[in-house]
Amino acid sequence: MKVAYYSPMPPSRSGIADYSALLLPALRERVEEIVVVEPGKRAPRADLALYHVGNNPEAHGWIVDALKRRPGVVVLHELVLHHLIAGITIGRGHGRGYLDAMERDYGVVGRLLALGVLDNLLPLIWETQPERFPLTGTVLDLAEGLIVHSSYVERGAREAGYGGPIWRIPHPTWPEETIEPAELAGDPLVGCFGYLNMNKRIPQLLEGFTLLRQSRPGARLLLVGDAAERFDLDRRLERLGIGDEALIRESYVSESRFWALMAACDVLVNLRSPTMGETSGSVIRGLSLGKPMLVSDLGWFAELPDGVALKIPVDEYEAPTIAAALELATAHAAELGAAAREYVRGEHDLGRVAHAYVSALEEAAGGEAVSNAMLLRIAQAATDAGLDDPSEIVRAARAAGLV
Amino acid sequence: MRVAVCRPQVPFVYGGAEIVADDLVAELRLRGHEAEIVSVPYGWEGMRVLDHAFIWRLLELKGSPGKPIDLAIATKFPSYGLRHPNKVVWLLHQFRQAYDFDRTEFGQFSESPLDRATRLAIERFDRVAFGEAKRIFATSGNVAGRLKRYSGFDAQVLPHPPQKLAYRTDGSDGFVLSVNRLDRYKRIDLLIEAAKAEPGLRAVIVGEGPERGRLEQLASGMNGRIEFTGRVDPDRLADLYARCLAVYYAPVDEDFGMVPYEAFLSAKPVVTTLDAGGPLDVVREGETGIVVAPDAAELARACAHLAAHPDEARTLGEAGKAVAERVTWDACIDALLS
Numbered sequence: 001m002k003v004a005y006y007s008p009m010p011p012s013r014s015g016i017a018d019y020s021a022l023l024l025p026a027l028r029e030r031v032e033e034i035v036v037v038e039p040g041k042r043a044p045r046a047d048l049a050l051y052h053v054g055n056n057p058e059a060h061g062w063i064v065d066a067l068k069r070r071p072g073v074v075v076l077h078e079l080v081l082h083h084l085i086a087g088i089t090i091g092r093g094h095g096r097g098y099l100d101a102m103e104r105d106y107g108v109v110g111r112l113l114a115l116g117v118l119d120n121l122l123p124l125i126w127e128t129q130p131e132r133f134p135l136t137g138t139v140l141d142l143a144e145g146l147i148v149h150s151s152y153v154e155r156g157a158r159e160a161g162y163g164g165p166i167w168r169i170p171h172p173t174w175p176e177e178t179i180e181p182a183e184l185a186g187d188p189l190v191g192c193f194g195y196l197n198m199n200k201r202i203p204q205l206l207e208g209f210t211l212l213r214q215s216r217p218g219a220r221l222l223l224v225g226d227a228a229e230r231f232d233l234d235r236r237l238e239r240l241g242i243g244d245e246a247l248i249r250e251s252y253v254s255e256s257r258f259w260a261l262m263a264a265c266d267v268l269v270n271l272r273s274p275t276m277g278e279t280s281g282s283v284i285r286g287l288s289l290g291k292p293m294l295v296s297d298l299g300w301f302a303e304l305p306d307g308v309a310l311k312i313p314v315d316e317y318e319a320p321t322i323a324a325a326l327e328l329a330t331a332h333a334a335e336l337g338a339a340a341r342e343y344v345r346g347e348h349d350l351g352r353v354a355h356a357y358v359s360a361l362e363e364a365a366g367g368e369a370v371s372n373a374m375l376l377r378i379a380q381a382a383t384d385a386g387l388d389d390p391s392e393i394v395r396a397a398r399a400a401g402l403v
Numbered sequence: 404m405r406v407a408v409c410r411p412q413v414p415f416v417y418g419g420a421e422i423v424a425d426d427l428v429a430e431l432r433l434r435g436h437e438a439e440i441v442s443v444p445y446g447w448e449g450m451r452v453l454d455h456a457f458i459w460r461l462l463e464l465k466g467s468p469g470k471p472i473d474l475a476i477a478t479k480f481p482s483y484g485l486r487h488p489n490k491v492v493w494l495l496h497q498f499r500q501a502y503d504f505d506r507t508e509f510g511q512f513s514e515s516p517l518d519r520a521t522r523l524a525i526e527r528f529d530r531v532a533f534g535e536a537k538r539i540f541a542t543s544g545n546v547a548g549r550l551k552r553y554s555g556f557d558a559q560v561l562p563h564p565p566q567k568l569a570y571r572t573d574g575s576d577g578f579v580l581s582v583n584r585l586d587r588y589k590r591i592d593l594l595i596e597a598a599k600a601e602p603g604l605r606a607v608i609v610g611e612g613p614e615r616g617r618l619e620q621l622a623s624g625m626n627g628r629i630e631f632t633g634r635v636d637p638d639r640l641a642d643l644y645a646r647c648l649a650v651y652y653a654p655v656d657e658d659f660g661m662v663p664y665e666a667f668l669s670a671k672p673v674v675t676t677l678d679a680g681g682p683l684d685v686v687r688e689g690e691t692g693i694v695v696a697p698d699a700a701e702l703a704r705a706c707a708h709l710a711a712h713p714d715e716a717r718t719l720g721e722a723g724k725a726v727a728e729r730v731t732w733d734a735c736i737d738a739l740l741s
Contacts, residue, residue, distance in 0.1 A: 001514050032514040047516045359523060366520030373517075374453055374524075393461070400460040400484060401527025402453055 001365055002033040004044050006066055007052035007075075008059040009036065013252065015281045016054045016077055022172055026354035031361065043070060048365040053139055054078050055276055057087020064088055067142045073364045074143040079156040079277025082126040082135040090118070105137040105160070131274040136160050145364040147357070149279040150300035156277055165367075167360035171279045172353035173288045173344045181263035184248060186220030188330045191265030191291075193258065193282045197228035201271035201296065201318070203236060208322025210240045215327070222248045224261055259285070267292045267329045269322070273314040275299030283309075287344045290337035292329035294322065308336070308343045371403040404740060406431055406438045407464050407475045409482040411445035411455065418584065419661050420495050422566050423542075424478055427493075427739075430732040436740075445481075447511070450521050452498065456481035456528050463487070476739055477536075480525075484532040491739055492533065494541045494550060494558060496658040501525040502553045503656065509588055529554050540738060542659040543681035561738050562684070562730050565661040568637050570668040572720070573645040575713060578605040578630075579674070579706050580647035582640065582662050585612030588655045593676075595622045595629055596699035597706060604628065604706050606651070607643060609635055644669035649709050649716060653697065656680035664730065667691065667723030672716050674705050691723035 007020040028034055035044045039062040043049070049072030051063050064084065067074065089097035095118045102110035110133070116122035125133050137160060140146075145165040148154050154166050190209060196202050202223075209221050221242065227233045237247065250261065262268065268286040270293065272278075279300045286293050287308065295301035297311035304311070310325040312318060329336060346352075378397060382390035397403045408431075410424040424440055431438035441464065445455050463486040466472035475490050477483035480498040483490070500511040501522045512518040533539060533556045541547035541558035550558050583589045591608060595618060598604040605628045608618070615631065622629035635643070644650070650666035653676040660682040663673045667685070673692035675682050688694040693709070695701040709716040 001516055001519055359526075362516070362519035362523050366516030366518070367523065369517055370450065370453070370520040370524055373450060374457070377454060378457075396460055397457055399531070400457065401531045402457050402460070402524050 001031060001048065001362065002035065002044075002046045003027075003031055003361060004046035004049040004072075005034050005036045006050065006063045007036070008063075012059060014054070014056065014059045016052050016059065018255075018281055019077075019171065020052060022174060022350065023354065023357070026172070026350050027357055030354055030358045037066065048072060048361055050075065050361065052077060053081065053084070054278075055081055055083045057084050057091055060084055061088040061091075064139060067139065071142045071144050073145040073147060073361065074139060075147040076136070076139070076143075076153055076157065077149070077278060079136060079153045080130045080134040081139055082130040082133055085135045085138055086124070086126050101135055101138050102133070104141075105135055106133065131276065134160070134277075145360065147360055150277070150303055152275075152299045152303065153277045165364070167356065167363075169353055169356045169360065170348045171281065171284050172350040173284050173348040175350065176288065177259075179259045179263045179289070182257070182260040184220075184222065184261070184264045186222070186248075186266065187216065187218030188266035188326070189220050189222060189264060190267050190269060190326060191222040191224065191262060191286075192269045193224045193262065193286075194270070194280075195225050195228060196223060196233060197231050199272060199274065201273060201314075202231070202233070204318045205269055205271060205322060206236055206240050206242060207319035208326065209246075210242065211320060211323035212326045213242075213246060216330075219326075220246055220248060222250070222261060222265060224250045224253060224258070226251050259289075262286055262291070263289055265291060266333060267294065267326055269294045269326075270301070271296045271312060271322075272301060273298060275301070284344060284348055287340035288348075290341040292333050292336040293340060294325050294329065305339075305343060307339045309340070310336070374403045404436045404473045405466065405470065406436055406740075407441045407472050407487075408438060409441045409459075409464075409475055409477040409485055410479065411459070411482050412442040413445050419659070420479055422661075423495065423563050426563070426566065426732070427476070427735070430736060434736060441475075441482075441485075443482075447498070447500070450517075452481075453521060453524055453528075456484055456525070459484040460486070460528075474740065477532075481528065481532075483536065484528060486535075490536050492536045492539045492558075493561065493563075493739060494539060494546055496546055497529060497549065497553070498525055499549075499658075503549060509655075526554070538741075544684050545656070545681040546658050559738070560684070561735060562659065562664075563661075563735055564730050564732055565664040565668065565727075566637075568641040568644070568665065568668075570641060570665070571645045572670040573642075575648045575716070576646040577648050577710060578607050578646075579649050579651050580607050580609070580643055580666075580671075581651045582609045582643075582665070583652065583654070585610050585614040585618060587614055589614075590653050590655060590676075590697070591618055592621055593653060593697060593699055593702055594651045595625075597703040598622075598625060598628055600700055601703035601707050603710060604703060606630070607632060607647070609633075609640065609643065641669070644671060647671055648713075649674050649692070649706065649720075651675075651702075651706075652682055652686075653679045653702075654682075657682055663692075663723070664727045667720070667727035670717070670720040670724045672709060672719035672723060674702065674709070676702075685723070685726050689719075691719055691726055693719075 008014045008017040010017050010021050051067045052075045054060050054077040085101050099114045102114035140162045147167050149171050212219050268291045270283045293309040295309045297313045312321050408424050408428050428438040459481045464472050464475050475487035477492050479495040483492045504510045512522045539558040540561040547558040607630045609632050649672045651674050652662045657680040663682045666673050673686045675686045676697040686692040693705040695705050
C-alpha cells in the first residue's frame with residue numbers, strides 16, 4: 001500500500017511536526033511506501049492520502065487545500081479549527097468562504113456572525129470564543145475517515161455530525177533515552193513548557209505558585225517558551241512578587257535542551273482552558289520521564305488515569321488547588337512518576353500506536369471494497385437460493401466483523 | 404454430554420489437526436459421551452477465506468429437538484466462529500498468514516488495499532469469535548503466546564496426546580528419523596545439509612509433500628544415506644521410531660508438533676532448533692533432546708554427538724518419555740468439559 005502523507009515537518013516549529021517526525025519512521029517499518037508531500041509539490045499517486053490537520057493556518061492551510069483536491073483520512077489533532085478556516089478564507093482575501101463555512105456549520109446565525117466579523121462589528125470569533133464555534137465541518141466533510149487522539153475529539157466530531165469511521169489512536173511517546181538533567185536548583189523546581197498565554201492558565205499558575213512559596217520558600221518556577229504577544233507576563237510577575245530568585249525563564253529551546261530542562265524539574269504543570277481538543281506532546285514527554293504532572297480537568301487531559309496526573313478543575317478555586325496539588329505532587333513524586341511512566345509505556349507505546357495507524361489506514365484504503373465484495377457474494381448466494389431478503393445474513397456477517 | 408467437535412477440512416488433506424479432532428471424538432465416546440465431528444470444506448485463497456469464515460459463522464449448532472448439543476469444541480480457524488452458547492476453543496492455530504506469516508515468504512496477503520483489508524477482517528473475526536468463547540485452550544505455549552500477542556486473549560496451555568501407535572523401543576540402528584509433511588517451512592533440507600556435513604549421518608525421511616522433488620535432488624549423490632519412504636502405515640512408523648537413534652523435528656515456529664511426543668513415547672531424543680516454536684515446550688536442551696541454532700553444521704554436530712554417546716541418547720529419550728506420558732486424554736477431556 002502506498003500512502004501520501006501530508007504534515008508539517010521539522011524544522012517547522014509545530015507540535016504536529018514533532019509528532020510526524022516521531023511517528024513516520026515507525027510507520028515506514030509497517031507500510032509498503034509512504035511519500036511525504038511537501039507544500040507546493042504535486043500530489044503523488046497513492047492508494048490513500050493521510051492529512052494531519054491542526055488549527056494553525058500557516059502550518060496546515062496547504063494541507064486543507066490538498067484535502068479539497070483529494071479526500072482522504074484526516075488526523076484531527078484539534079477539534080477547534082476556527083483559526084485555520086479563518087486563515088484560509090479571510091486570510092487569503094476570500095471572505096465569502098468564511099461566510100459559507102460558518103453557515104455550513106451554524107446556519108443563518110453563523111452567517112450573520114461571520115458577516116459581523118467581516119464588517120468589524122464583532123470581535124474575531126477565533127480569538128474570543130473559538131471553543132463555541134469549532135468550525136470543523138469544512139474538514140469533516142472531506143474526511144473519508146478520522147484519526148483522533150481522544151474520546152473528547154471523537155465525541156466532538158460526532159456531535160458535529162461526522163458519520164464516517166473514527167479511529168482513536170493515542171499520541172505516541174518518544175523512545176526512552178538517558179537524559180542528563182540541566183543543572184537548575186529549586187525546592188521544588190516546578191516546570192511549565194510551551195507557549196505562554198491565557199489558555200495555558202499562566203495567571204492561575206503564577207498565583208498558585210505564589211501560594212506554594214509561602215510554605216516552600218525554596219520553590220522555583222521554570223517557564224520555557226515564548227510569551228504570547230498580548231500576554232503581559234512581566235507585569236504579572238512583578239505584581240505577584242515573583243522575582244529572579246524564584247523564576248527561571250527560557251524562550252523557545254532546542255529539542256535536546258527541552259528534554260534536559262524537563263528532566264531537571266520536580267513537578268510539571270500543563271494546564272489548559274478552554275481546550276481546543278488538543279493533545280499535548282509536552283505532557284506525554286513529561287509523563288515518559290516519570291514526572292508528577294498537573295493538568296486541567298477537561299478535554300484530553302481529563303482522560304488521563306487519575307493515578308497518573310493530578311487534575312485541576314477549572315473553577316474559582318483553581319489557584320489554591322494548584323498550590324495544594326504542587327505540595328501533593330512533591331510529596332508523592334515517586335508513586336506518581338512511576339505510574340506516569342508505566343502508563344505511557346503501555347498506552348502510548350510508539351510501536352503500538354504505529355500498528356493502530358496501519359490498521360486504520362488499511363481499513364480506510366480497502367475496507368469498503370472488501371465489505372462490498374462480501375455483501376455482493378452474500379446477496380448473490382441468497383438470490384441463487386431463492387431468498388428475497390438477505391438482511392438477516394448480512395447482520396450476521398456484520399456481527400462477525402466480516403463486513 | 405453431547406459434544407460437537409468442529410474442524411474445517413481441506414478436501415483430501417488429512418494431517419495433525421484432523422487426527423486430533425478424530426481422536427478427541429473417539430476418546431469422548433470411550434468415556435460415554437455422544438460426540439461427532441462437524442466439518443465444513445475449507446479454502447483460503449484471496450477473499451475466499453472470508454467466505455469460509457462466514458460459512459462457519461452461519462452455523463448455529465443447536466442440535467435437534469430432544470437432542471441439544473451441550474458443548475461445541477472448536478479447533479482452528481475458522482471453525483471457532485460458529486455460534487453456540489457453550490463454545491470452547493481448543494486452539495491448534497489461527498490463520499497464520501494473517502498474523503506472524505504476514506509480510507514473510509509464508510504470507511499470502513499482498514500490499515494491495517484489498518488484501519490488507521481482507522487480513523484486517525480476519526483479525527476482527529477472530530476477536531469476535533474468541534470473545535464469545537466460554538474457555539480458550541491452546542495446544543502449546545507458542546500458540547497461546549501468539550493468541551495473546553495478536554488478538555489479546557489468554558489461553559490455558561493444553562497439549563494433546565499424539566496419535567495412537569504401537570510405541571516401543573528396539574535399541575538404535577543409528578539413523579536419524581524425520582516424520583513430517585515435506586513442506587518448505589518444515590525445514591527437512593536442513594537435515595540433508597547436515598548429513599552432507601557429517602559423513603557418518605544417515606537419515607530416514609517419512610512423509611509426502613510439495614518439496615519432495617527438490618529434497619530428493621538435494622540428497623542425490625549421498626550413497627543412499629538419505630532414504631525417502633513417502634507415507635508409511637502405522638506399523639512401519641512405529642517400527643521406524645523404535646529403531647532410530649533420534650528424531651529430527653525443526654519446522655519454523657511450529658504451532659504444536661505432535662512428532663516430539665511420538666518420539667518420546669518411543670523413548671527417543673529429539674533434535675530441534677531454537678526457532679522451532681511449539682516443540683520447545685517439551686524438547687529441552689540436555690533434558691529431553693538437543694536444541695541447536697538453525698544451522699546445518701550445528702545440527703550435524705548434535706547428531707554426531709548422540710551417535711557417539713548412545714547412553715546419553717537413551718537417557719534423554721527416557722526423560723522425554725516421562726514428559727509425554729503425562730499428556731493424557733483423561734487430562735484433556737477433564738479440562739475441556741470442566
